[in-house]
Amino acid sequence: MRKNQFIGFAFVSVCLWALVTYYLFLDRPLNHKPDQQKQIQIQEHLSLLELKLNEQFLDGEKLLQQLRNIVKEQQLSVRVNEAGAEGRGVGEEQQLEKQQGEKEDEQVNRMRSLAEEVLPDGGPVIAVLVFACNRITVNKCIDQLLKYRPARERFPIIVSQDCGHRPTADVIELYGDEITRIEQPDQSDIPVPPKEKKFKGYFKIARHYGWALNYTFFKFNFDTVIIVEDDLDIAPDFFEYFLGTYPILKRDPTLWCVSAWNDNGKAGLVDENAPDLLYRTDFFPGLGWMLTKSVWAELAPKWPSSYWDDWVRQPEQRRNRACIRPEISRTRTFGKIGVSNGHFYEKHLKYIKLNEKFVPFTQKNLTYLLKDDFDRFVM
């Protein structure tokens, strides 16, 4: 029995020794201090990660909720519209029309008071009329106008839209009351002679011009308007150029427009050292041009149904009058896709140089542009 007891004791001792050894040398790491720090660091990283994940999850949830709300709203408005279209009484329709009319009247009143405002320096108020149709890049043009416009009360910006293109209207409406949006109401089809079917765009443009210029001059009552198309880049001194030439245009009845465009203004052909040089020209350049109410009153009743710029250049309209134009253009067209030929853009319009140097035209003596002086000036 003693032998068995001894074996038992020895066995337990060996087990104990093994346990103690294991605990001392294996299980308990020798350099446990830095490891503990590492563990703490990992713990911290993990909780940070968890926090971030949670945040992202919440953001995602929020976004999802917003999207759900938008969808719900749209469904609701569609339903309301459908219900309205089905069940709206005559009275309600009249109410809507009345509201629309009131909104329009309010706009007309606001623009009239802008047009007739007497500015502190006695200088003119000149409306800028932008023609837009279905190019959402119209924002590029509006952004530049807003960037270079020296004063909003001097140059109220009106964007006239044709074509009923909703995405373009949305872009224009983003500008809020920085600009005024008007819309050509007649979207009916225009009967075009079969031979001219592919030029229908030109008929629509002429209709849009006739309507919008009437609206701006006769309804809003502006006395002078700068006409811009939605695909134009403008130079930093665009507004300064028109403001400086305005008194000359008003004073000289042998002038009928000021244009920002030199039709031969390609880089290499213009005198790049003469950004302040201006001319009189018998050719109507268009592409960013200023017109007075008296000239519009003369053109409006006989305004053509298409190809308005060719028509304007005819002797019956021009009546020997000239336009002022710069040596270096103050506009450049960036639009390739449109009614006019993309080929013409690639070959010609693309190379027109846009002026970069600001010229203080309002402080310059521009009387050399008056007819008699100019005739002497170019002799």
Ligand SMILES: *[C@@H]1O[C@H](CO)[C@@H](O)[C@H](O)[C@H]1NC(C)=O
């Ligand atoms: C513009 O106004 C003139 C003069 O009132 C008028 O004869 C002409 O028909 C109008 N044009 C358009 C397109 O409304």
Ligand SMILES: *[C@@H]1O[C@H](CO)[C@@H](O)[C@H](O)[C@H]1NC(C)=O
């Ligand atoms: C402007 O220039 C013309 C010559 O083109 C000169 O006769 C006239 O006196 C000048 N006016 C002023 C205010 O300097």
